[in-house]
Amino acid sequence: MNVLRMEDLDLAGKRVMIREDLNVPISNGKIVSDARIRAALPTLLLALERGAAVIVLSHLGRPAEGAFSPEDSLAPVAQHLAALLKRPVRLESDWLSGIEIEAGEVVLCENVRFNKGEKANDDALARNMASLCDVFVMDAFGTAHRAQASTEGVTRHAPVAAAGPLLSQELDALGRSMLQPVRPLLAIVGGSKVSTKLTVLSSLLAKVDELIVGGGIANTFIAAAGYAVGKSLYEPELVNEAQKLIRRAHDNGGSIPIPKDVVVAKTFEENAEPQVRNVDEVADDEMILDIGPLTSVAYAAAIAGAGTIVWNGPVGVFEFRNFAAGTRAVAEAIARSKAFSIAGGGDTLAAIDQFGVGKEISYISTGGGAFLEFIEGKTLPAVKALQDRYQTGA
Numbered sequence: 313m314n315v316l317r318m319e320d321l322d323l324a325g326k327r328v329m330i331r332e333d334l335n336v337p338i339s340n341g342k343i344v345s346d347a348r349i350r351a352a353l354p355t356l357l358l359a360l361e362r363g364a365a366v367i368v369l370s371h372l373g374r375p376a377e378g379a380f381s382p383e384d385s386l387a388p389v390a391q392h393l394a395a396l397l398k399r400p401v402r403l404e405s406d407w408l409s410g411i412e413i414e415a416g417e418v419v420l421c422e423n424v425r426f427n428k429g430e431k432a433n434d435d436a437l438a439r440n441m442a443s444l445c446d447v448f449v450m451d452a453f454g455t456a457h458r459a460q461a462s463t464e465g466v467t468r469h470a471p472v473a474a475a476g477p478l479l480s481q482e483l484d485a486l487g488r489s490m491l492q493p494v495r496p497l498l499a500i501v502g503g504s505k506v507s508t509k510l511t512v513l514s515s516l517l518a519k520v521d522e523l524i525v526g527g528g529i530a531n532t533f534i535a536a537a538g539y540a541v542g543k544s545l546y547e548p549e550l551v552n553e554a555q556k557l558i559r560r561a562h563d564n565g566g567s568i569p570i571p572k573d574v575v576v577a578k579t580f581e582e583n584a585e586p587q588v589r590n591v592d593e594v595a596d597d598e599m600i601l602d603i604g605p606l607t608s609v610a611y612a613a614a615i616a617g618a619g620t621i622v623w624n625g626p627v628g629v630f631e632f633r634n635f636a637a638g639t640r641a642v643a644e645a646i647a648r649s650k651a652f653s654i655a656g657g658g659d660t661l662a663a664i665d666q667f668g669v670g671k672e673i674s675y676i677s678t679g680g681g682a683f684l685e686f687i688e689g690k691t692l693p694a695v696k697a698l699q700d701r702y703q704t705g706a
């Protein structure tokens with residue numbers, strides 16, 4: 313990719329502002345998963361090793377702009393980052409007016425989304441950020457699909473702008489799976505709604521050899537294939553769209569398989585009584601919460617035969633013990649496969665953690681929305697800004 317890379321720059325004595333995506337799940341002040349913080353560490357350590365003064369930017373959650381809200385403060389992240397880096401991390405709240413920092417120090421600027429104009433990519437705000445550094449490093453792959461002041465805007469205005477190692481690594485891994493895949497290329501897309509992933513499904517169809525859908529998305533496809541889905545979560549208004557996708561897959565010589573069997577329950581509860589049903593036997597008062605054992609075997613075989621696997625979204629309610637078997641089977645089949653496998657998205661990462669298969673997946677992305685937009689073939693605005701600067705030599 314044609315971008316300037318942080319690894320190639322002289323950072324000694326420079327004020328290096330690094331945009332990371334430290335938007336981690338926090339519950340009661342405790343970090344639930346620190347995967348994104350750990351993923352950022354090599355970049356931060358490299359900058360420190362090169363003698364930089366390191367200014368870290370991140371957002372957290374979706375606070376209202378123009379006000380501080382304690383629940384969206386990066387304070388827990390600063391504390392955790394300091395522990396992982398084994399050095400102090402100063403959390404700076406009024407950073408737009410100037411940051412005092414020496415080489416070897418780390419300052420974490422308070423949530424960029426507290427600033428008015430962040431989301432709208434306000435030019436003055438982006439310039440303000442740019443004025444605080446000598447080098448800006450865009451490393452937040454998880455936020456690269458957002459054209460915001462601390463991602464796209466500051467990239468255009470900083471004295472020097474470069475891609476960080478994490479961003480480069482993410483783009484390389486995704487490029488390997490989507491742009492030069494070893495065939496057959498299999499995508500597994502789960503999640504609750506077709507509506508949020510319709511464009512992904514549609515663009516994936518043109519690129520993949522096989523597409524497996526899971527979760528609520530699969531229910532809509534089951535309905536599209538003419539089966540009753542009872543009380544299952546599904547989107548009746550998208551059944552038509554799903555039928556079109558099934559036809560398109562067939563026309564391309566591929567398929568979107570429909571589960572042969574499913575696991576149903578009468579209530580949506582952890583301990584609801586699970587029943588295995590053939591897909592044509594779901595009763596009016598039942599809801600589909602997982603794929604059945606025959607389907608698990610079929611999907612595991614498809615996974616075993618793939619040359620490249622892209623995984624986003626669970627195939628069942630894996631958070632409930634009784635409905636986790638399908639997602640576990642998928643996760644374990646991917647882990648066994650010799651194919652290049654890449655996984656992304658919050659739920660997917662939680663499933664990977666739950667089933668302990670992280671080490672066997674070739675690449676685990678820190679991106680959710682950014683991961684989906686990349687596999688859709690969309691341009692990520694912050695990456696485009698880096699490419700533009702490289703091309704014009706600015």
Ligand code: 3PG
Pocket residue numbers: 333335373374454455458680681682
């Ligand atoms: C994410 O977790 O999706 C990224 O951090 C981006 O956050 P956003 O969806 O609130 O823009």
Ligand code: MG
Pocket residue numbers: 680681
């Ligand atoms: Mg998001």
